[in-house]
Amino acid sequence: MSEQIREQVSAFLDGELPNSETELLLKRLTKDAGLRESFGRYALIGESLRGATHGHLTKGFTARVNRAIDGEPSIALPTAAKGGVSRRWRSVAGVAVAAGVAAIAVVSYQHRANGPGLQVADVREAVPTLVAQSGGASVSGSAKPTEAISYTVPATLAEAPVVMPAARLTNYVFAHSKYSSVMGQNDVLNDLLSEADAQEPHATEASRDSRTVP
Amino acid sequence: MMSILRSRAGWLVPCAMVGVLFASLPQRSLAANDAREWLARMNRALATRNYDGTFFHLSDGRVETMRIVHRVHAGRVTERLVSMDGSGREFVRNNDELTCYLPDQHTILVEPRQDHGPFLGSLPQFGDDVNRFYHIEALDKSRVLGHPARLIVVTPTDQYRFGYRLWLDETTAMPLKTQLCDAHGQVIEQILFARLDMPESIADAELTPAVHSEGMRWVRQEPATDSASVSAYRASELPPGFHLTVAGAQTLGGAHVPATHLVYSDGLATVSVFVEAPRDATPPSDKVDVAAEPPMQGLARVGSGFAFSTVVQGHQVTAVGEVPAQTVEFIAHSVRSSSSSDLAAH
Numbered sequence A: 001m002s003e004q005i006r007e008q009v010s011a012f013l014d015g016e017l018p019n020s021e022t023e024l025l026l027k028r029l030t031k032d033a034g035l036r037e038s039f040g041r042y043a044l045i046g047e048s049l050r051g052a053t054h055g056h057l058t059k060g061f062t063a064r065v066n067r068a069i070d071g072e073p074s075i076a077l078p079t080a081a082k083g084g085v086s087r088r089w090r091s092v093a094g095v096a097v098a099a100g101v102a103a104i105a106v107v108s109y110q111h112r113a114n115g116p117g118l119q120v121a122d123v124r125e126a127v128p129t130l131v132a133q134s135g136g137a138s139v140s141g142s143a144k145p146t147e148a149i150s151y152t153v154p155a156t157l158a159e160a161p162v163v164m165p166a167a168r169l170t171n172y173v174f175a176h177s178k179y180s181s182v183m184g185q186n187d188v189l190n191d192l193l194s195e196a197d198a199q200e201p202h203a204t205e206a207s208r209d210s211r212t213v214p
Numbered sequence B: 001m002m003s004i005l006r007s008r009a010g011w012l013v014p015c016a017m018v019g020v021l022f023a024s025l026p027q028r029s030l031a032a033n034d035a036r037e038w039l040a041r042m043n044r045a046l047a048t049r050n051y052d053g054t055f056f057h058l059s060d061g062r063v064e065t066m067r068i069v070h071r072v073h074a075g076r077v078t079e080r081l082v083s084m085d086g087s088g089r090e091f092v093r094n095n096d097e098l099t100c101y102l103p104d105q106h107t108i109l110v111e112p113r114q115d116h117g118p119f120l121g122s123l124p125q126f127g128d129d130v131n132r133f134y135h136i137e138a139l140d141k142s143r144v145l146g147h148p149a150r151l152i153v154v155t156p157t158d159q160y161r162f163g164y165r166l167w168l169d170e171t172t173a174m175p176l177k178t179q180l181c182d183a184h185g186q187v188i189e190q191i192l193f194a195r196l197d198m199p200e201s202i203a204d205a206e207l208t209p210a211v212h213s214e215g216m217r218w219v220r221q222e223p224a225t226d227s228a229s230v231s232a233y234r235a236s237e238l239p240p241g242f243h244l245t246v247a248g249a250q251t252l253g254g255a256h257v258p259a260t261h262l263v264y265s266d267g268l269a270t271v272s273v274f275v276e277a278p279r280d281a282t283p284p285s286d287k288v289d290v291a292a293e294p295p296m297q298g299l300a301r302v303g304s305g306f307a308f309s310t311v312v313q314g315h316q317v318t319a320v321g322e323v324p325a326q327t328v329e330f331i332a333h334s335v336r337s338s339s340s341s342d343l344a345a346h
Helices: A003-013 A019-031 A033-053 A061-069 A084-093 A103-113 A166-177 A182-194 A200-207 B002-020 B027-048 B128-133 B325-334 B340-345
Strands: A130-132 B051-059 B062-073 B076-083 B090-093 B097-102 B107-112 B134-144 B147-156 B163-169 B175-181 B187-197 B217-220 B233-235 B243-251 B259-265 B270-276 B298-302 B305-312 B315-321 B335-337
Touching (some): A003 A019, A019 A033, A019 B187, A033 B062, A166 B270, A166 B298, B027 B062, B027 B147, B233 B243, B298 B325
Parallel strands (some): B107 B217
Antiparallel strands (some): B051 B187, B076 B090, B090 B097, B147 B163, B163 B175, B175 B187, B233 B335, B243 B259, B305 B315
């Protein structure tokens, strides 16, 4: 990220970028996937550093974000790997342990709720191998394993992995969206919209028997 | 760490101060009432105002840029959500149906909406149920997108649900920035508006999908008209505060037999449970239906929430919701048939 853009992003996140410049930044972001990634990292780092202050910008926030972006040694930069961000940042920012919650519960919950740390192995009845996938992207067919991923259960059984096919997942989410609360609703839909990497074969395969309207 | 906690506690002081002015009410409840009033205003604004905005959806280090256009005209609500990052995907919703255009998959999904006034109807009411499982606070004023904003924090009281932080425009109560957080306040997802206009009127063209539908496959998810197709399967046990709100049946895209669709809610978060009969229970058909696929088992991430699928008494049971993984797991695992005839059949 160039210094200029970094300043723009930083000002934007601080709510201080003039509207005209916001438009420009927006245009750049929609055109440049790499920049979007940096922006996402930047924003997330910001959130993590702000952490428990409920989003209030503290003094020196921007400087800390800049240091983080530049790879300050004590801070591991999140990678694009699914869900790696929050877990890593939790340890960095030390945000945490909400009062009154037993540490062990915190750990087990965090593992479950945050992507890659997810220990699917302790899913009850530890069924065959299970491949959890990110929001509908197929694991097997993906050209971008880091995005598609996730985690496999240690293969305790020899059977072929049973996945939740992207198309079926999409159908469930779609049917569910009607009942989501207003806060959750756009969110689940956003997720469907944003799955640009979802694998076409799965979707077409699963829908081949559906009613076809010319 | 301590300083972080201290500064957080500092934000509570203004709320408490306001509470002192009304000696007849507990301090906390006043602050909560204020916050609920803000959320109610937000809900009204989201449902009844015209708006056209571009926002970032940040999750897991990914950023998507999206545009939302929402129009309320002559009692009809039309809403369009567009991905601006290349996939060309779009959603268009109106009072009758929700249509999802997936040009990259040559597919168009249609979900009929039978209920009238669905948008308003689906708004959380922040009633007493919600109060038991979430703390709702109105916190500091700040600025988002150059506008004065009010921060509302919705914190779950246990780990079966997520929380929210919402920065609402002081004037319009529109959520300029929204964060979904886990029970520890860790941000899972964020929506941040870069631009938000609230025009008097919105032209039809702004609500028309840019996708050309020729050659696309249409997949329609039908509600089942026959109430007998709702099976006797229900969650036998639920996380605290969740209760059954809807039990229906619908045929999901790609399937030929209706799935039972159960909706459980704690007043704010919702979880859908789909129960699909095994293949041998379905009428003979030369078509392949989804029940013929190998059973699914396991957890998948769905945006900010999760889906968990398992097999119960031969039925495929899948729970989906914007809740932590353990909630969908808990509910899916607890599903049982409440009728002995169903049990006998398998």
